[in-house]
Amino acid sequence: MQNTPPEQTPPCHCHGGFIAEHDHGPCVNHALERAATLCRERGVRLTPQRLRVLELVWRSSRPLQAYALLEELRVQQPTTAAPIVYRALDFLIQQGLVHRIESQNSYAACRHPDAVHDGQFLLCTHCGRAVELESRPVSEQVRAAAEGVGFEVSQQTLEVHGLCPRCQGGPQHG
């Protein structure tokens, strides 16, 4: 587990791979600023509620479910109800800032929201962490295979279950 050189790399290792623990705060802040910029550029409104949900999703080490988010929102605002969460998630998903993990009814922050891309996740069945794969070749091959049978692709989702590097070969918990 070697360190990656800090120069020219994104502000944290979050941008790829199953990684060791680290101070996640700066990554979150950077992501939120980036999201704000993107929304400004797109002329859509990243309201405080939406920002708050995005922050919670980013802070979590694994995908969150809607009602877990709801509970967290209720810490500060006990009257918050389900539609608040779902509306915020709808918006964030539309903007490509959050992905929905279909097989878990959960929601994960998108690590590279700049370019629209397909949802591709590696989901560790042991520690519950999720990592975005974002393999362009896979996307392309899927598209080619679909077009090969005359299917016009608009969206694809890939969810891969298994064991992340840290959870392989031992009973220790991640």
Next chain:
Amino acid sequence: MQNTPPEQTPPCHCHGGFIAEHDHGPCVNHALERAATLCRERGVRLTPQRLRVLELVWRSSRPLQAYALLEELRVQQPTTAAPIVYRALDFLIQQGLVHRIESQNSYAACRHPDAVHDGQFLLCTHCGRAVELESRPVSEQVRAAAEGVGFEVSQQTLEVHGLCPRCQGGPQHG
């Protein structure tokens, strides 16, 4: 409804592609017989309930949701309750006879249950039909990409949304 498949070709076009309507009955019967054989070989019990659910899933031209299945079961047995359906589906999925479509909370018959394989579906957003892709190269490439980041794959699901050949280029309904 013959006792044994007389030749080596599959009995209908169901085995691949978005296809024209046809008499689906023989395909269903063949599939159910094949399922019975597989279960016998595996030493597991394809009970009447399970067989009934499998038949309903096969008869449907598109994936069915659990409560839709429940309604159909209730036609013959009005007291049937949700757990019946979910237990049957659990079994059928375990045996690879049915796939769950995660993005739709729905269930589709597996067209080639002989060999265990990954769930890969083309889902038409217009007519609602689903077709299994079953592209081995895609599976392999996904596995390779995952292993490339040290992830040990146990299961993968791919769901591709878009327009099937029949639903492209026109407002007519499929």
Next chain:
DNA sequence: CATCGACTGTTATATTGTAACATATAACTC
């Protein structure tokens, strides 16, 4: 025929997600 394990029947409830409508806030126009 006793017993053990698997399957089914049933009730109740948990979890996940939306409809609908009232209110509030932002953005736009004059």
Next chain:
DNA sequence: GAGTTATATGTTACAATATAACAGTCGATG
């Protein structure tokens, strides 16, 4: 800035999806 429109939020109620728990039944096996 007042009026107007569109968008976002607050709130209640409920729909849709899924499971827990336990009692009863059936089937194989010794």
